[in-house]
Amino acid sequence: MLPEPSADLTNIPAGRRLHEAAKLRPCVNLISPRPEFQTMIQNHNTEKIDLEWNDDDVVPAVVYPNLDFLFQQMLRLTLKEVAAGHGELILDVGCGRAIDGAQLCEKGAQVVGLEPSRVMLVRAKEYLSQSSSRVALAQGIGENLPFKPHSFDKVMCKGALDHFLSPDKTMEEIARVLKPQGEMIISIANFNSLGFRLGKRLYPVTKFLSPSLAKERKPWELPPDHKYKFDYPLLGSLVKQHFEVKKAKGISLFFGLPAWGSLLSRLPHSVSYALLKTLDRLARPFPSLADVVLMKCIPVDEPK
Numbered sequence: 001m002l003p004e005p006s007a008d009l010t011n012i013p014a015g016r017r018l019h020e021a022a023k024l025r026p027c028v029n030l031i032s033p034r035p036e037f038q039t040m041i042q043n044h045n046t047e048k049i050d051l052e053w054n055d056d057d058v059v060p061a062v063v064y065p066n067l068d069f070l071f072q073q074m075l076r077l078t079l080k081e082v083a084a085g086h087g088e089l090i091l092d093v094g095c096g097r098a099i100d101g102a103q104l105c106e107k108g109a110q111v112v113g114l115e116p117s118r119v120m121l122v123r124a125k126e127y128l129s130q131s132s133s134r135v136a137l138a139q140g141i142g143e144n145l146p147f148k149p150h151s152f153d154k155v156m157c158k159g160a161l162d163h164f165l166s167p168d169k170t171m172e173e174i175a176r177v178l179k180p181q182g183e184m185i186i187s188i189a190n191f192n193s194l195g196f197r198l199g200k201r202l203y204p205v206t207k208f209l210s211p212s213l214a215k216e217r218k219p220w221e222l223p224p225d226h227k228y229k230f231d232y233p234l235l236g237s238l239v240k241q242h243f244e245v246k247k248a249k250g251i252s253l254f255f256g257l258p259a260w261g262s263l264l265s266r267l268p269h270s271v272s273y274a275l276l277k278t279l280d281r282l283a284r285p286f287p288s289l290a291d292v293v294l295m296k297c298i299p300v301d302e303p304k
Helices: 017-020 036-043 065-083 099-106 118-129 169-176 193-211 211-216 233-241 260-266 268-285
Strands: 089-093 109-115 135-139 152-158 178-189 244-252 292-299
Touching: 065 099, 065 152, 065 178, 065 244, 065 260, 065 268, 065 292, 089 099, 089 169, 099 109, 099 118, 099 135, 099 152, 109 118, 118 135, 118 292, 152 169, 169 178, 169 233, 178 233, 178 244, 233 244, 233 292, 244 268
Parallel strands: 089 109, 089 152, 109 135, 152 178
Antiparallel strands: 178 292, 244 292
């Protein structure tokens, strides 16, 4: 049995089921970070992972209503699909500050947050120290999950898969650690959304009207800390290698449309919110057009 996690990495002792799930191998990091973690990274050809990554640039200096709404709906609907049950063991891959995991804990679930960045693990610990939620934190990568097969009832990956160097290996690993008929819930930005498509088409006009836009990174361009541009077909083809898609939904419409956020900020809050809610409902059955794709999947049976 593993020793109890040390206080410098997690705010709670790991529960019995968590101890049973953890593999006794070098990449296990439920206690304070070990030198073996770097070896594990190198062995899996992921030495380019930034272990000091932070989320300082995730939220822009000016947050328009459409971005705020998108973040809120992505969180709300992803957690709704997870539908954490009392006593369920849930893994949050790419947990960041563990804010989402804390909300799952409030529903009675046992939650493990996995994160490669030392900086984000420290921030997660700081956040959890001010919360009553009991989230266990582990340092690791999605491409090599340090847990036994069939350990978790559910695995969540929200807004993180496009940061990974090997999303296909991550899907394989998630399928491995899920129980039969366990669920994976994944949500990710759609880089072929209707808003981005329209934004690209209208860009020559908007650049002419506002030349300063030429110096800014366009919303549909890959951010520096991302590795992949996902869209609905690409995500579907990726997950279907190891999962059956039980549900697919779209979240939000028209993010990336030129001046859309600025226009919404000039309207009364009740009006802008009503517009965004209406568009969000329209996006639900059309994940290929939506700003975010949300999928719920179960592992496919392994070949005999």
